[in-house]
Amino acid sequence: MLNELIINYGKLPNEIYTLTNINLMKSLATKHDVKIISLNKTRMTITFYPDVNMDKLLERVKKYPHFYFENTALPTIKLKTDEFSVQTAMSYIIGFFSN
Secondary structure, eight states, X not given: OHHHHHHHHOSOOHHHHHHHHHHHHHHHHHHTTEEEEEEOSSOEEXXXXXXXXXXHHHHHHHHOTTEEEEOSSSOEEEEOOSSXXXXXXXXXXXXXXXX
């Protein structure tokens, strides 16, 4: 779809890529029992519903060193990185749920 837009309209503004990534994150999150994705300029947190498969989640977090568990009432993971940007965080989230 993005390729068609580029062919028809040329270079797209960054906002289009951001909106596309947000929609992709929402779609992937729905399939992985995500309750909330909190993302701002300094941090990213993913909170899951209580019935999430913890064994699968633990295995997934082990594969991604940028994520760690936070001690909260609901299963929650955070992104740890020294160079935080919203675009980078979105790409980590998409990769985390895509594989």
